[in-house]
Every structure is written in C-alpha cells, then in structure tokens.
Amino acid sequence: MHPILFRLSGGVVATYSVLVALGYVVGVAWLRRRLEAHHAKPEEIWGLFAAVIAGALLGGKLGFFIVEREQFLRDPLAMIRMWNTGWVFWSGLLLALLAGLAYQWWHNRHYRARAYLPVADECVAALAIGHVIGRLGCFMEGCCYGRPTLLPWGVSFTSPACSVAPELRGVPLHPTQLYEAAGEALAAWLLIGWLLPRIRAGKFRYGTAFFGYLLYYSVMRFLIEFLRGDDRGAFLWPILSPSQWTSLFAVLVVGVVLWKRGVRERDLAHRSLFTDGRP
Numbered sequence: 001m002h003p004i005l006f007r008l009s010g011g012v013v014a015t016y017s018v019l020v021a022l023g024y025v026v027g028v029a030w031l032r033r034r035l036e037a038h039h040a041k042p043e044e045i046w047g048l049f050a051a052v053i054a055g056a057l058l059g060g061k062l063g064f065f066i067v068e069r070e071q072f073l074r075d076p077l078a079m080i081r082m083w084n085t086g087w088v089f090w091s092g093l094l095l096a097l098l099a100g101l102a103y104q105w106w107h108n109r110h111y112r113a114r115a116y117l118p119v120a121d122e123c124v125a126a127l128a129i130g131h132v133i134g135r136l137g138c139f140m141e142g143c144c145y146g147r148p149t150l151l152p153w154g155v156s157f158t159s160p161a162c163s164v165a166p167e168l169r170g171v172p173l174h175p176t177q178l179y180e181a182a183g184e185a186l187a188a189w190l191l192i193g194w195l196l197p198r199i200r201a202g203k204f205r206y207g208t209a210f211f212g213y214l215l216y217y218s219v220m221r222f223l224i225e226f227l228r229g230d231d232r233g234a235f236l237w238p239i240l241s242p243s244q245w246t247s248l249f250a251v252l253v254v255g256v257v258l259w260k261r262g263v264r265e266r267d268l269a270h271r272s273l274f275t276d277g278r279p
Helices: 015-037 042-067 069-074 076-080 089-110 116-141 176-200 208-225 242-261
Strands: 004-008 011-014
Touching: 004 015, 011 015, 015 042, 015 116, 042 069, 042 076, 042 089, 069 076, 089 116, 089 242, 116 176, 116 208, 176 208, 208 242
Parallel strands: none
Antiparallel strands: 004 011
C-alpha cells in the first residue's frame, strides 16, 4: 500500500513505524485512565508501562530471530537493524506478561500489594485497541500478507518498497492484516462495552477478560494463519506455522484455566484490587 509515509532529510519515515507507535500511544492512553480508577499512583502506572512495553519490544524481536534463525545467523546485525518489520506477536506478548509479573513482584515488595488479574483484565483491552492500529501498519507496509485469492476484496501490493515477496506483487492477496485488525476491533468492543463493565460490577471474576481474550485471540490467529502467504518459519511440523502451534498450546492452557476457575463471581465479600483484601 503506502510503506513510506514521507521522506525527511534524506531518510524515510515508515508508515508501519508510525502506526505501531500510535497503537502503543492510544492503548497506553486508554489504560492510564483505567488504572487511575484502580487507585494506582502515577509512578506505579508509568513503571508498569515501561516494563510491559520493553518486554513486548524485546520479546517481539527475539521471536523473530528464532523463527528466522537461519537468516539471523547469516547476518545478525542486518536483522537487528530491521525495525520496519520483523516482530512476532506471541513472543512479544509472553515477554510482556513476564515483565508485568516481574514489575508486580518488585512493586509488591516495596508498596501495597496489588492483585495481578484486575490490572491484566484492563491491559488486554488496551492491547486489543493498540493491535488494531498496529495491524493497519502491517497492511500499509505489506508485511504479514495473505495467500493469493480470487475473492473480490483481494488486495494487490505493487510498491517496490513493500514487504510482499516480489513474485506476489500485483497479485490479489487475502488482506490478512485487515482480517486480524477487524478481529481485534471486535475483541476491543466486546471487552470494553460488555465484559469489563460486568467484571467491575461483580458478575464475573477478575481475570475473565484476560483469559477470555487469550482464548479468543488464539482461535482467531490459528484460523487466520491458514490464509497467510508470508514466510513465518517452520517449527516441528511444516503444515502448521509457529504461531499456530503457539495458539494451540494457548487454547489448551487457557481452556483448562477457565474450566477450573470458572468465570462467575461467587465471593464478592473477598473481592479486592489488592491482595490484602482491603479496598
């Protein structure tokens, strides 16, 4: 589509980079308002943001290096410098979750201990919001593109600066970036407009939005991956992509968690944003 937003001082500003950054900004802005409602202090909010964003960025790159390990071993510096593309969502999400847990462990040792799942519920809504904008960046860059299709909404990428393989430029492809953006927009709408208000009202347990989003995204990603046409590396069994194996594992784990813990709130008396039970 339009991989280059504009040129500046002999260099270029990539549309992908701008939209991904905008996704972070919009998601963080929404989440900041919600964390204030959780009685979080500014230093706690910004500390959490720094930890989670750093984890997401580092994890996304590390995942890319792993699935494209042959290319990475040939020229690691070139891949490290590649910032317009080359991010793996699942590894970024995993490291962001671990960074959030690490930050909570540190925070809870020095300040009042906060429960993890109430914040995680709000975080996945912010993630869905930001991911919508980020996938629009993928569409503009031409990365994460789909397989050839004869459907009327197939999209042809023709720019020599896009990430679509040369042999597929000009060929109508599944707009898998837009499929995922639409799926994330639906997730954000369901979370913000339906599920989160019911969690706050005590109808559902804390953590239901967090685990529910992981289950929803895993199923959506598994299905969309069948329509992807870009190289995502091979892992264990070439018929499925690394993201599909990860999605299957996530469905299994999250499904068991939801089945064991349930989703309905049954103990309002001990429900709290803090681990000591006090409001």
